[in-house]
Amino acid sequence: MFRRPREDARALVRFTFDGAPLEAREGDSVAAALLAAGVTACRTTPVSGAPRTPYCMMGVCFDCLVVVDGVGNRQACLVPVRDGMAVESQRGKRELGA
Amino acid sequence: MATADVVVIGGGLHGCSAALHLARAGASVVVLEKDHVARHASGVNAGGVRRLGRDFAEVPLSVASLELWNRIEELVDDPCGFERVGQVKVAEDEAALQSMRERSETLRRSGFTHEEVIGRDELREWLPAVAPHCVGGVVCRDDGAALPFRTTLAFRRKAESLGVRFHEGICAQAFERSGGAWRVWSPHGTFEGGALVNAAGAWAGEIARQLGEPVPMAATALMLMITAPVAPFVKPVVGVQGRPLSFKQYANGTIMIGGGQRGRADLATNRTSLDYARLAFNARTAADLFPRLRHAQIVRAWAGIEGMMPDGIPVIGPSCTQERAWHAFGFSAHGFQLGPIVGSIIADLVTRGATGLPITPFSIARFTPGAA
Amino acid sequence: MSPGLRDEYDVAVIGAGPAGLAAASLCARAKLSTVLFDEQAAPGGQIYRGITQSPLADRSILGADYWAGEKIAREFFASGVQYVPRATVWSVTAEREIGVSTGGGSRLLQAKHVIIATGALERPFPIPGWTLPGVMTAGAAQTLLKSSGIVPDGRTVLAGSGPLLWLLAWQLLNAGATLDAILDTTSRESRARARTHLPSFLISPYLLKGLKLLRSVRKRVRVVSDVTQLEAKGDARVQSVAYATAAQGAPVGMPVDNLLLHQGVVPNVNLALSIGIEHRWDEEQLCFVPVLSPSGATSVPGIYIAGDGGGIAGAQAAAWRGVMSASDIVRAVNPEAARRAAKAARTTLEHFARGRKFLDAYYRPAPQFRVPAGDTLACRCEEVTARQVIETVALGCPGPNQMKSFLRCGMGPCQGRLCGLTVTELIARERGVSPQEVGYYRLRPPVKPITVAELAELPKDDAAVKAVVRI
Numbered sequence: 001m002f003r004r005p006r007e008d009a010r011a012l013v014r015f016t017f018d019g020a021p022l023e024a025r026e027g028d029s030v031a032a033a034l035l036a037a038g039v040t041a042c043r044t045t046p047v048s049g050a051p052r053t054p055y056c057m058m059g060v061c062f063d064c065l066v067v068v069d070g071v072g073n074r075q076a077c078l079v080p081v082r083d084g085m086a087v088e089s090q091r092g093k094r095e096l097g098a
Numbered sequence: 099m100a101t102a103d104v105v106v107i108g109g110g111l112h113g114c115s116a117a118l119h120l121a122r123a124g125a126s127v128v129v130l131e132k133d134h135v136a137r138h139a140s141g142v143n144a145g146g147v148r149r150l151g152r153d154f155a156e157v158p159l160s161v162a163s164l165e166l167w168n169r170i171e172e173l174v175d176d177p178c179g180f181e182r183v184g185q186v187k188v189a190e191d192e193a194a195l196q197s198m199r200e201r202s203e204t205l206r207r208s209g210f211t212h213e214e215v216i217g218r219d220e221l222r223e224w225l226p227a228v229a230p231h232c233v234g235g236v237v238c239r240d241d242g243a244a245l246p247f248r249t250t251l252a253f254r255r256k257a258e259s260l261g262v263r264f265h266e267g268i269c270a271q272a273f274e275r276s277g278g279a280w281r282v283w284s285p286h287g288t289f290e291g292g293a294l295v296n297a298a299g300a301w302a303g304e305i306a307r308q309l310g311e312p313v314p315m316a317a318t319a320l321m322l323m324i325t326a327p328v329a330p331f332v333k334p335v336v337g338v339q340g341r342p343l344s345f346k347q348y349a350n351g352t353i354m355i356g357g358g359q360r361g362r363a364d365l366a367t368n369r370t371s372l373d374y375a376r377l378a379f380n381a382r383t384a385a386d387l388f389p390r391l392r393h394a395q396i397v398r399a400w401a402g403i404e405g406m407m408p409d410g411i412p413v414i415g416p417s418c419t420q421e422r423a424w425h426a427f428g429f430s431a432h433g434f435q436l437g438p439i440v441g442s443i444i445a446d447l448v449t450r451g452a453t454g455l456p457i458t459p460f461s462i463a464r465f466t467p468g469a470a
Numbered sequence: 471m472s473p474g475l476r477d478e479y480d481v482a483v484i485g486a487g488p489a490g491l492a493a494a495s496l497c498a499r500a501k502l503s504t505v506l507f508d509e510q511a512a513p514g515g516q517i518y519r520g521i522t523q524s525p526l527a528d529r530s531i532l533g534a535d536y537w538a539g540e541k542i543a544r545e546f547f548a549s550g551v552q553y554v555p556r557a558t559v560w561s562v563t564a565e566r567e568i569g570v571s572t573g574g575g576s577r578l579l580q581a582k583h584v585i586i587a588t589g590a591l592e593r594p595f596p597i598p599g600w601t602l603p604g605v606m607t608a609g610a611a612q613t614l615l616k617s618s619g620i621v622p623d624g625r626t627v628l629a630g631s632g633p634l635l636w637l638l639a640w641q642l643l644n645a646g647a648t649l650d651a652i653l654d655t656t657s658r659e660s661r662a663r664a665r666t667h668l669p670s671f672l673i674s675p676y677l678l679k680g681l682k683l684l685r686s687v688r689k690r691v692r693v694v695s696d697v698t699q700l701e702a703k704g705d706a707r708v709q710s711v712a713y714a715t716a717a718q719g720a721p722v723g724m725p726v727d728n729l730l731l732h733q734g735v736v737p738n739v740n741l742a743l744s745i746g747i748e749h750r751w752d753e754e755q756l757c758f759v760p761v762l763s764p765s766g767a768t769s770v771p772g773i774y775i776a777g778d779g780g781g782i783a784g785a786q787a788a789a790w791r792g793v794m795s796a797s798d799i800v801r802a803v804n805p806e807a808a809r810r811a812a813k814a815a816r817t818t819l820e821h822f823a824r825g826r827k828f829l830d831a832y833y834r835p836a837p838q839f840r841v842p843a844g845d846t847l848a849c850r851c852e853e854v855t856a857r858q859v860i861e862t863v864a865l866g867c868p869g870p871n872q873m874k875s876f877l878r879c880g881m882g883p884c885q886g887r888l889c890g891l892t893v894t895e896l897i898a899r900e901r902g903v904s905p906q907e908v909g910y911y912r913l914r915p916p917v918k919p920i921t922v923a924e925l926a927e928l929p930k931d932d933a934a935v936k937a938v939v940r941i
Contacts, residue, residue: 001604001624001727005645008525008619025618027523032618040603040707046327046351047853051706053603055850057610058516059509059918060591060738062851062883063601073326073395073883073919077613078556080511093327093351096390134872141875247875255866326883326919350878355922369746372915374561374569374578374928381926392923397883400914 002035015085024081031057031064031076034087042066042076043090065090072096102128102263104448105282105291107270107305109133110140111246111434112426113297114253115441118174121260123449128289129262130282132269133368136250138299139433142402144322144344144356145246146335147435149212150185150238153411155459156436157210162455163439164240173438175259176252179245181349184334186224188235188387194339198236212238227331227388235339243335243346246434253437265289270298273308275420293448294423300365300405302413302427306462310419313465314408315428319363319370319401320356321377325394327351336387343383353394355384358431361401370401406430414440414460416447424448425462474552475572475579479503481799482568482581483551484559484741487515488785489777490587491542493792495549496811500800504550505581507557507570513543515589516609517785520617531644532616533637535679535785542789561915562586562745564770569915569928576924583772583799586742587792590735590778593757593835594892595630596842599702600731601850608638608732621647624727627711629653629700632734632833633680639687651724652687653697653713655733657836664832667825674825675786698838702729733835737779740885743913745770751906754830755782756840757891758910765812766795774798782830787822790815841895848896849889851882859893863900870894871912883919886911 010025017039024033031054034042041051043065054064057077064076066087072094076087104120106113109131117127131137147167149160171177189195195215202213216224217234224237254264265287272283273294280294296305303315322344328351336345342358359376363369377399385392407413407428417423424447426440433440439455446453483494486508497504514521518539529537546553554572561569566581592607599605608628614620621642627650628635639649671677687693696716703710708729714721736757743749748769749758759781766774774795777788793815801808842848842856854877867873870880870893879893880886886893890911898905 001622002614002620003623005525005619005621007527009527010525025525027525028618032614032620035614036618036620045853050601050853051603052601053606055601055606055610056592056888057606057613058591060884060887065883071393078509093329096328096331096393134868136872245875247872251866251872251875323925325922371563372561374567374925378925378928381922385922385926392921392926394922395883395919396916396922396925397885397919398881398914399916 001038004036013081013083015081015083015087017087018089028081029077030066030068030079030081030085030087033081034076041089044092046093049092067094101290102126103291104293104295105130105280105289106295106297107282108297108299108302109135109254109264109266110138110297110299111136111250111253111437112429112440113295114250114257115437116295116297116426116444117262118253118257118260119441119445120448121257121262123445125449127257127262128291129264130268130270130284130289131264131266132301134266135254135264136247139402139404140250141247142322142400143246143434144346144354145243145434146185146344147180147242147244148185148238148335148432149435150187150236150241151337152432155411157205158456159436159439161210161212163436166438166442167435170438174252174256176248178249178252180242181244182240182242184224185238185241185337186235186334187337187339188221188225188228188232189339190232192233195234198339202236212240214239224334225332225336227390229387229389232387241335249437273305280422292422295426295444295448296423297426299427300363300403302405302425306425309417309423311417311462311466313413313428313462316406317363317365318404318406319361320404320431321359321361321372321399321401322354322356323377323380323396323399325353325355326397328353328394331390332388338383338387341383343380343387345384345387353391355380357383363401363403365403368403370403372399372401404429404431412460413462414443414457415462418463418466475505475554475577476503478580479505479582481583481585482507483585483587485515485587485589485777486510486513487517487587487589487777488539488542488789489589489792490515490585491546491792492789493585493587493776493796494551495546496793496796497799498549498551500804500807502800502803505552505554507554507559509556509558511555513546513553514539516613518543519613524616525619532641558918559741560918560920562741564745566772571920571924576920576928578928583774585774585776585792585795586779587777588738588741588779590782591738591887592732593734593736594888595731595733595839596846596848596892597700597702597731597839598846599704599708601847602702602704602708603706604704604708604727605702605729605731608635608730611730612638612641615641615645621645622728622730625650625725626728626730627651627653627724627726628730628732629655629697629711630732631656631835632732633829634735635732636683636687638730638732639691640683643687643690649691650726652691652693653700653711654693654695655697655700655836655839656833658696658716660832660834660836664828667828667831671825671828675822676825676829698836700839733839734833735778735782736891737781738887740887740913740917742768742775742779743910744915744917745773747773751904752781754827756835764794765798766791767798783826784822787819790818794819840892841899842892848892849879849882851884852878854879856896859896860900863897868901869897869908870910880911885913885917
């Protein structure tokens with residue numbers, strides 16, 4: 001559970017997560033945006049289906065893997081959020097696009 | 099000084115297999131391994147259990163070896179991860195398919211029916227995700243893949259349970275035959291045995307040279323890579339005619355991609371280095387065959403050190419220059435499936451002087467000008 | 471694909487933290503063609519994360535030490551380095567061929583010298599439940615604050631040991647967060663053993679700042695000392711943390727929404743090890759560190775390691791270690807500038823070295839937090855438990871590499887970054903030998919995943935077509 005500062009001068013960004021509309025700020029990583037929006041799990045593991053969220057926020061833990069605009073296995077903490085981005089949770093072993 | 103009936107040089111699959119079969123035949127065996135068991139090619143290869151596409155000389159051995167693979171748990175108390183998922187070699191055009199038909203026919207005339215040619219539709223039953231341009235292929239239904247490190251370790255443990263002694267970190271450097279016995283010298287001790295087996299992989303050429311029968315073997319680093327887990331879409335092991343490829347998806351969803359591309363190997367330091375431009379070749383081939391693979395992520399690439407013979411087939415059989423010495427090396431990137439049977443052949447040669455399988459094409463004599 | 475990338479550079483720097491920025495600046499100012507690759511969208515690495523784009527208008531939240539990074543970034547931008555953000559270096563060979571992924575495509579290029587400045591990462595903290603949503607590293611919380619101004623909400627507990635834990639607590643409090651407790655795992659034994667290094671700590675740059683910070687935090691947050699056990703509990707996310715102290719053996723629980731873990735940082739060794747750079751186990755810092763010359767030269771000619779990747783020495787030291795490595799390289803073109811830079815660096819580094827031994831000893835992570843037991847996950851990616859690792863040792867696996875045929879430990883996407891030290895120490899403990907003898911995962915490129923498509927699109931090599939082997 002996280003909250004944003006009262007004042008944030010950065011531009012508003014609108015994106016979706018699993019289809020649901022969310023707001024973020026320009027300069028947020030997708031991971032930061034998801035955490036700030038109260039998302040509890042951004043993926044489930046391929047081994048046991050356990051829920052995971054970002055753990056290290058620096059690109060080494062790979063727990064923040066999400067699907068960004070149809071491309072899977074993206075580290076959410078390394079992807080800057082953009083207006084209109086469609087982010088989806090990565091469930092288990094990902095399907096490869098045809 | 100440690101003594102045994104047989105001293106085996108090399109703790110890879112062929113060394114461990116020879117040791118196991120020799121122990122089963124009642125011999126006392128010592129295995130000398132310069133690093134640790136399965137450290138090199140044996141532990142890191144693609145694990146193909148394959149009769150498909152073999153050199154004709156290897157076919158009888160390979161067919162016999164599969165019978166052992168089918169009873170592998172009985173043999174070594176471990177299933178070794180062997181999956182009989184089939185092996186498919188894809189033909190990308192009619193010319194490839196035609197050469198497959200001709201080969202299959204040649205094999206059939208010699209009594210081998212394991213390679214079945216299939217057309218467009220049946221190819222897609224085996225490989226639903228294969229690219230549209232592929233016209234057919236050849237399949238060996240009962241081939242498959244296993245886990246190389248685990249397999250080699252299983253052979254080792256079974257051999258140990260039968261009394262074989264393994265010495266790791268022991269680099270055999272000099273060999274002397276005197277008084278009807280072999281003396282093998284290493285910096286950490288000397289070992290004596292009635293018989294010597296050279297199963298030293300990429301380092302076996304040096305031993306052959308010391309025994310007076312040099313061979314033109316090249317030590318090579320063969321590269322492989324593996325992806326992150328993806329949802330299952332390929333069951334059999336896949337190859338393709340005309341371009342080297344070895345492609346296998348495991349139960350956990352990861353995909354191993356390899357195929358004959360060389361990195362660089364340093365025999366003195368065990369170090370291998372990868373060549374990405376060449377690895378790219380394998381990536382292109384795999385993506386050409388399975389377009390959806392383009393989005394899969396490679397998480398690791400590596401290379402094992404292997405011994406390659408110029409004619410692509412191994413050296414198996416007695417030494418031509420020394421008494422009571424035998425060779426089993428130079429498997430040229432396709433020795434894994436032969437592991438179980440070659441050990442049995444070596445045990446037969448050492449204990450009875452003969453084997454029922456045709457090994458003449460593998461004689462070391464073929465590299466000695468004017469030899470018998 | 472970055473169109474402006476050349477095929478060859480004099481110097482390639484990897485990492486835009488203080489070491490990388492300082493090293494690249496010096497090389498570029500000496501007119502060497504210099505490129506710097508970094509994964510993030512903006513410079514600063516971890517310690518100065520967000521330094522050029524932090525939304526926090528109030529500078530007192532993060533403190534003066536953080537904002538000191540601004541000067542380094544400014545000098546970097548003025549120096550003429552070709553800066554490539556959002557670039558992932560997935561391979562470096564001993565011959566200094568670099569494989570880099572940028573803009574969705576990969577390419578290979580060559581450098582005469584390489585400076586690896588990929589810094590450190592948090593030491594793994596394998597407690598039961600550490601993979602539950604709601605549990606993250608202190609560094610992660612700090613990054614959220616720096617880059618996005620975000621603070622934890624609800625019941626928040628910090629657990630662990632080390633200066634960064636206190637720094638984060640101070641910063642979060644400054645930003646208006648409420649912290650329910652700090653569960654301090656610093657052990658009595660460590661505190662006692664650290665006393666021999668106390669004299670040098672007393673004259674170190676860390677003393678006054680450290681004490682001031684500690685005092686400020688302790689006034690505002692409940693601190694539980696001598697914590698000997700920790701467990702994160704919950705179903706779909708963390709709901710409580712259970713802890714026991716040396717004084718009170720029975721665990722007590724407290725409800726929690728955010729559990730922030732930290733027990734020090736360790737060098738990020740993956741790229742260096744994949745090149746074959748020699749490393750050794752450091753018993754004081756309890757991690758593998760590269761074997762380096764005073765200027766950061768590694769066992770591979772032409773390749774340097776600067777900053778915390780060479781052993782933990784802190785942010786201020788990092789910039790000067792970058793200068794040391796760069797001055798080695800610059801000496802060939804401008805010996806006078808190199809000599810001056812190296813001299814200044816050596817003096818400053820001596821200053822910042824004072825007191826580190828004390829910090830290392832005082833905050834030495836306790837063994838039960840480095841070596842898990844039972845069903846606690848050792849490997850997060852592949853969900854391998856401590857018990858499974860121990861059982862595999864009993865089967866005859868002497869080290870982490872032999873284990874790979876039985877367990878997928880270390881074979882997940884993080885490539886051992888979050889389990890390597892844990893597994894090495896687990897095996898060492900089980901076998902009764904040193905971590906040096908057990909060794910570490912044999913790491914190979916790509917050190918970060920790349921797609922089949924990216925690899926396939928590397929420029930074609932005619933020699934490759936001919937070099938094929940029949941299988």
